[in-house]
Amino acid sequence: MSLIATGTTYLVEVRLRPEFTDAAGLAALAQLQHAGFAGVRAVRISTLYEICGPLNQSHVQQASKELLNDGVTQEFKVLSGPPVLDGMNHWRVEVWLKNTMTDPVGESVRRAIAELGLPEPERVRCGSAYRILGRTTKNILERIVLRTLANPVVHSFTVTEAYD
Amino acid sequence: MTECRAAPSDGGALRFTVLPPKELKELGDKLGWSLNSAELEAIRSYFKKVGREPTRGEVETIAQTWSEHCKHKTFNGPIRYSDGKKTQLIRSLFAETIVKATQGLSKPWCLSVFKDNAGIVSFGKGGRWALAVKVETHNHPCAVEPYGGAETGIGGVIRDVLGAGLGAKPVLNTDTFCLARPDYAGALPEGALHPVRTLRGVVAGVRDYGNRMGIPTAGGGLWFDDDYRLNPLVFCGTVGVLPTWAVRKEVKPGDLIVAVGGPTGRDGLHGATFSSATLEGESDRTAVQIGHPLNEKRVLDAMMIARDRKLYRAVTDCGAGGFSSAIGELAKDCGARVELSGAPVKCSDLEPWEIWLSEAQERMVLAVPRKSYAELEKLFHAEGTGCSILGEFTDSGRLVVTLKGAPVADLDMGFLHDGMPKVERRAVWTNGSKPKPRPCGRKSGAADRGRLGSILIRMLGHLNVCSREWVIRQYDYEVQAGTVIKPLQGLRHDGPGDACVIWPAAATGEWEDLSGFSVGHGLNPSYGRLDPYWMAMCCADEALRNLLCVGADISKAVFLDNFCWASPEVPEQLGGLVRAALGCHDAAKGYSVPFISGKDSLYNQSRDEKGRDLAIPGTVLITAMAPVQDITRSVTMDFKGPGNSLFLVGVTKDETGGSLLSQMESCGGEVPKPDPKAAIKAFKAVAGAISKKLVLSAHDLSEGGLGVAVAEMAFSGESGATIELDQVLTSPAMLPDETTLFSESPSRVLLEVSPKDDVALMRALKGVPARRIGSTTANPLIKVSGFDGSIVLETLLVDLKTAWQKTLPELLK
Numbered sequence A: 001m002s003l004i005a006t007g008t009t010y011l012v013e014v015r016l017r018p019e020f021t022d023a024a025g026l027a028a029l030a031q032l033q034h035a036g037f038a039g040v041r042a043v044r045i046s047t048l049y050e051i052c053g054p055l056n057q058s059h060v061q062q063a064s065k066e067l068l069n070d071g072v073t074q075e076f077k078v079l080s081g082p083p084v085l086d087g088m089n090h091w092r093v094e095v096w097l098k099n100t101m102t103d104p105v106g107e108s109v110r111r112a113i114a115e116l117g118l119p120e121p122e123r124v125r126c127g128s129a130y131r132i133l134g135r136t137t138k139n140i141l142e143r144i145v146l147r148t149l150a151n152p153v154v155h156s157f158t159v160t161e162a163y164d
Numbered sequence B: 001m002t003e004c005r006a007a008p009s010d011g012g013a014l015r016f017t018v019l020p021p022k023e024l025k026e027l028g029d030k031l032g033w034s035l036n037s038a039e040l041e042a043i044r045s046y047f048k049k050v051g052r053e054p055t056r057g058e059v060e061t062i063a064q065t066w067s068e069h070c071k072h073k074t075f076n077g078p079i080r081y082s083d084g085k086k087t088q089l090i091r092s093l094f095a096e097t098i099v100k101a102t103q104g105l106s107k108p109w110c111l112s113v114f115k116d117n118a119g120i121v122s123f124g125k126g127g128r129w130a131l132a133v134k135v136e137t138h139n140h141p142c143a144v145e146p147y148g149g150a151e152t153g154i155g156g157v158i159r160d161v162l163g164a165g166l167g168a169k170p171v172l173n174t175d176t177f178c179l180a181r182p183d184y185a186g187a188l189p190e191g192a193l194h195p196v197r198t199l200r201g202v203v204a205g206v207r208d209y210g211n212r213m214g215i216p217t218a219g220g221g222l223w224f225d226d227d228y229r230l231n232p233l234v235f236c237g238t239v240g241v242l243p244t245w246a247v248r249k250e251v252k253p254g255d256l257i258v259a260v261g262g263p264t265g266r267d268g269l270h271g272a273t274f275s276s277a278t279l280e281g282e283s284d285r286t287a288v289q290i291g292h293p294l295n296e297k298r299v300l301d302a303m304m305i306a307r308d309r310k311l312y313r314a315v316t317d318c319g320a321g322g323f324s325s326a327i328g329e330l331a332k333d334c335g336a337r338v339e340l341s342g343a344p345v346k347c348s349d350l351e352p353w354e355i356w357l358s359e360a361q362e363r364m365v366l367a368v369p370r371k372s373y374a375e376l377e378k379l380f381h382a383e384g385t386g387c388s389i390l391g392e393f394t395d396s397g398r399l400v401v402t403l404k405g406a407p408v409a410d411l412d413m414g415f416l417h418d419g420m421p422k423v424e425r426r427a428v429w430t431n432g433s434k435p436k437p438r439p440c441g442r443k444s445g446a447a448d449r450g451r452l453g454s455i456l457i458r459m460l461g462h463l464n465v466c467s468r469e470w471v472i473r474q475y476d477y478e479v480q481a482g483t484v485i486k487p488l489q490g491l492r493h494d495g496p497g498d499a500c501v502i503w504p505a506a507a508t509g510e511w512e513d514l515s516g517f518s519v520g521h522g523l524n525p526s527y528g529r530l531d532p533y534w535m536a537m538c539c540a541d542e543a544l545r546n547l548l549c550v551g552a553d554i555s556k557a558v559f560l561d562n563f564c565w566a567s568p569e570v571p572e573q574l575g576g577l578v579r580a581a582l583g584c585h586d587a588a589k590g591y592s593v594p595f596i597s598g599k600d601s602l603y604n605q606s607r608d609e610k611g612r613d614l615a616i617p618g619t620v621l622i623t624a625m626a627p628v629q630d631i632t633r634s635v636t637m638d639f640k641g642p643g644n645s646l647f648l649v650g651v652t653k654d655e656t657g658g659s660l661l662s663q664m665e666s667c668g669g670e671v672p673k674p675d676p677k678a679a680i681k682a683f684k685a686v687a688g689a690i691s692k693k694l695v696l697s698a699h700d701l702s703e704g705g706l707g708v709a710v711a712e713m714a715f716s717g718e719s720g721a722t723i724e725l726d727q728v729l730t731s732p733a734m735l736p737d738e739t740t741l742f743s744e745s746p747s748r749v750l751l752e753v754s755p756k757d758d759v760a761l762m763r764a765l766k767g768v769p770a771r772r773i774g775s776t777t778a779n780p781l782i783k784v785s786g787f788d789g790s791i792v793l794e795t796l797l798v799d800l801k802t803a804w805q806k807t808l809p810e811l812l813k
Helices: A023-034 A057-068 A104-115 A138-148 B021-031 B037-050 B056-065 B093-105 B139-144 B146-162 B195-213 B293-308 B322-330 B352-357 B370-382 B413-418 B446-461 B525-530 B532-550 B571-591 B660-664 B676-691 B705-717 B737-742 B755-764 B797-812
Strands: A008-016 A040-053 A074-079 A090-097 A123-134 A155-162 B079-083 B086-090 B110-112 B119-123 B129-137 B169-179 B217-224 B233-243 B256-261 B314-317 B336-339 B363-368 B386-393 B398-403 B406-412 B425-429 B483-485 B500-502 B516-522 B558-564 B595-601 B605-607 B613-615 B619-628 B645-649 B695-700 B720-724 B749-753 B770-777 B781-785 B791-796
Touching (some): A008 A057, A023 A040, A023 A123, A040 A057, A040 A090, A040 A104, A057 A074, A057 A104, A090 A138, A104 A123, A104 B293, A138 A155, B021 B037, B021 B056, B056 B322, B056 B352, B056 B398, B056 B413, B079 B571, B093 B571, B093 B595, B119 B595, B129 B146, B129 B595, B129 B619, B139 B146, B139 B233, B146 B169, B146 B195, B146 B233, B146 B314, B169 B195, B169 B293, B169 B500, B169 B516, B169 B619, B195 B293, B217 B500, B233 B558, B233 B619, B256 B322, B256 B370, B293 B363, B293 B370, B314 B322, B322 B336, B322 B352, B322 B363, B322 B413, B370 B386, B398 B413, B406 B413, B425 B571, B446 B660, B446 B705, B446 B737, B446 B791, B446 B797, B516 B532, B525 B619, B532 B571, B532 B619, B532 B676, B532 B695, B571 B619, B571 B676, B645 B676, B660 B705, B660 B737, B676 B695, B676 B749, B695 B705, B705 B720, B705 B749, B705 B781, B737 B791, B749 B755, B755 B770, B781 B797, B791 B797
Parallel strands (some): B169 B217, B336 B398
Antiparallel strands (some): A008 A040, A008 A074, A040 A123, A090 A123, A090 A155, B079 B086, B110 B119, B119 B129, B129 B233, B169 B233, B256 B386, B314 B363, B336 B386, B398 B406, B500 B516, B516 B619, B558 B619, B605 B613, B645 B749, B645 B770, B695 B749, B781 B791
């Protein structure tokens, strides 16, 4: 009996280790401040990969470790549910290309996973997660994200509040 | 394979010939054809004659082929142009200005002009190589999604060069952006992106595509004007190298039509018709895509091998209109039979006409002899990219498209390419209707000694002058290891270069041949606000001077034009466009430099937040390219040391109209007017001096005139300078110090020369207006004495450089 279920979806998050300066995060921080989000204090960015196909957990672990993650500067985890951040005023913004858009990075990852000798995924999408520290409300943050991090023409995004 | 989204229902035959004209127009607008009533009528009468209803695929094919984007209706159509009292009929603006000048010059080194996807000129010693060059705009998509728009813009122009001749290997990318100020604080209509976002997006798009494809991005420019806030302009250029034998392409009936590259999806439908319409709040959003540079790189690598093995006879890229325009173009003189079931698709629910017209990126179409196909397919598959047969070229003179045998389109090539009704447009040029501001050139006395210094510091910090390091550092301008003169120059590699010099030996393998080439740009919409004719002349002059200052051989230079204008249906707008085209014609003839390629983008206007039409300022980008005979003799712009003489070539006139000074001091004056005959004589003399190694550094005088040029050379080389304004050749003989220092008279260059070579230089510049106006100093400051001998400006280099460097980082931090 095979344990592999066709069409299982995994979400992998790859981010810089906390001891490294996140230059892209700092740029996003400046953009958010520029757009009027005065209370924002820090932003760190991670890359998300949604992998869908006949892979099991260990395949995904292997692909993440060998392909998606740079072991020196980065760390990764395969997410099982909605991530929980600790502390107050933590926000998580996920930005994805819409499903109707071609996702070149996802497409390259899909082929690269097959080239590792693993089962070829049916679909891989790539997105970004912004972990934002700062006092605001969800409505305001959504409006600011529309002006800075996401373009509704090509992106879909979610804003979630993290709590203990 | 996945379902993309619900398919549109009306894919079959249309009730085209029976619908009343009004309803037909409404249907056309709904389906996004951008066809006018006369064109719809022409299509209707064609199908009445044929005796059947058109299919959706046929009307879509015609709409694409006849779009402003593909057919350049305005540039190729008749225009009734009135200029004051005179009225004349211009049968084709393109043929009577740009093409006429090129034909008149008939330069033997131009191998292919206006015919192919890019202009092609010969290159290097021995006649074995040629350069293909193309610059085009990608404005409308960048207004909606800057990142994806700029990516597909640069990707598209790379494919143009890849589709020129039998394919050229790209060795240089350039980018020029016209945007609103990043600190624009006014209102914007719903859906419009803030300029700072557009700037970040377009820079990131060009960066990601160019860097990932391994092509250096080493030339270009930025121009800020708030009237670009709704319609930013994005110009992308590419230069490629190809062997001379690969310049010619031909299609033979019986050749296979082969599509290579990525699969086809619903991406970018209606891109061509979209770019032919003015932008409104709800723009056609499927026209925007995200580029896939790695796919294009695979196509490039496979194509270069296939070209050298002579596996195909012709190639063109899939740009606007997708397969329909690529195959339509290749089959123009013969005919084609296309079976779309061979095309690899991204999703299963595509309508036949959608496959035919999709503008999915990274695809090329080849004409392949049957016997070569197996080898070609193996090669492309080995590179990991698609390769499939779409049909064959025929000698029927018809374009027949089917999907699994069912008809999609069956059109006469003659009607498709020449059946478009020509609309006569009206153009009016009126000069002098605008109120004249107070003239520039205040007398400066000892009392306001600090004033010129503070103007100079503000000029250096002005958005249209300040350091572009923030942009340039994001680009990989070193990849391929041929960037001899880099975009940033000077002691600390942060000064503003005039033009880049590229040595494409890695692409040609000719390591003994030190031939390179240089690409420069000229753009100044401020002059265009006063008179587009002189704007075009000045842009040509500046582009050439940029090349001259790095040591290029401008006697073998070529121009590329890019016109961006508002709606040509407004006679006053079209009048300006005609003036600019006439300027291009006279510049080409005057400087004896032919145009070899170009593009126009019209309808760059949108409704602003109050519902009024906001038109962009009429803009011409002139790109110049010239060979550098010996790259070891090229020159940079930074001062090389203290104690050297400074020579100013050219005459300084009272020309402050549209100048930086006029914008900062709210004054005005005459728009700069180049005299090509005198200019070219001076340029040749300067080129001679540079080739004799007499010149240590050279810089052209553009925005901000002499003052800005001296400052840039000084802080880049970290040597000071003393300048005596009474030594500057002026006309009339007496000009206020402010005017002499900041006038933007064209055709001037500043040269640094070792004092031992003063006499030799003056001998080389015999018969040319040139004077020694000062010298470089060890003291790190710029000191300028006025006509009366008193010091009118004395400023520390560090203050000048700080002002010049801080503007963009402060706005974008």
